[in-house]
Amino acid sequence: MGLKIEIMGTALLAQPDCEIDHHSAERLRAQIDAAFEKSSCRHIILDFSKISFMDSSGIGMVIGRYKNAEKRGGRLYITGMNGDMGRLYNISGLAKIITRTDTVEDALEAITNRRD
Amino acid sequence: MNKICVKMESLPENISFARVAVTAFISSLDPSVDEVSDIKTAVSEGVTNAVIHGGADYVSMNLSYLDRTIIIEIADTGVGIEDIEAARQPLFTTKEDMERSGLGFTVMESFMDDVKVESAPGEGTTVTLTKTLKNRE
Numbered sequence: 288m289g290l291k292i293e294i295m296g297t298a299l300l301a302q303p304d305c306e307i308d309h310h311s312a313e314r315l316r317a318q319i320d321a322a323f324e325k326s327s328c329r330h331i332i333l334d335f336s337k338i339s340f341m342d343s344s345g346i347g348m349v350i351g352r353y354k355n356a357e358k359r360g361g362r363l364y365i366t367g368m369n370g371d372m373g374r375l376y377n378i379s380g381l382a383k384i385i386t387r388t389d390t391v392e393d394a395l396e397a398i399t400n401r402r403d
Numbered sequence: 404m405n406k407i408c409v410k411m412e413s414l415p416e417n418i419s420f421a422r423v424a425v426t427a428f429i430s431s432l433d434p435s436v437d438e439v440s441d442i443k444t445a446v447s448e449g450v451t452n453a454v455i456h457g458g459a460d461y462v463s464m465n466l467s468y469l470d471r472t473i474i475i476e477i478a479d480t481g482v483g484i485e486d487i488e489a490a491r492q493p494l495f496t497t498k499e500d501m502e503r504s505g506l507g508f509t510v511m512e513s514f515m516d517d518v519k520v521e522s523a524p525g526e527g528t529t530v531t532l533t534k535t536l537k538n539r540e
Contacts, residue, residue: 306419309454312419312502340447379506
């Protein structure tokens, strides 16, 4: 399981490179949470452009990271979702609470344009 | 008609194996990319439920097809489900601490033609997923 983590200003960028299921989701959340706690970031950007598969375990993982960002007054952004994931995003209701952008740059721009 | 049976230890790392097995099994039917994705996701949900909730040593997966109708049985001999109706409701979960979204059955129902659940407390659970593939030109 690959995971690249980078700090970009007030945002923590996490780029997993794997299939997201129950098995990998547990390890992803542990690593992302450890990096987020150590940082002073408020926002989390999950870049899913290298994810070839995701099931509802991924939805749980996303909601958990959304809550962590919210605790610091930040937001969670998802970028690079493919069509299959888009369907899961809509079914799950994630679409109502989590901002989806096409690229990491778009997410960073959305963060810069926030008014708080 | 074709049929295979897979018996795997009830371990999280075998969930991806189950996805690979079903993908390989149906490949001779030449399914579309979307159909493969739907079936893989539904199997992933079913096997995850068996691994997380079943509590048995093994999970069995019986895969079969007749013409273009695929039938997937995912069975465990674990604790069973007390209230199947409740368990199938969107967002129902008994594992909130594990960040389970409670969407497993919802995803299976959205991605397959039919989802049947047979279970009783102490008697294990069998989930039967059915999907008929579209004819390819």
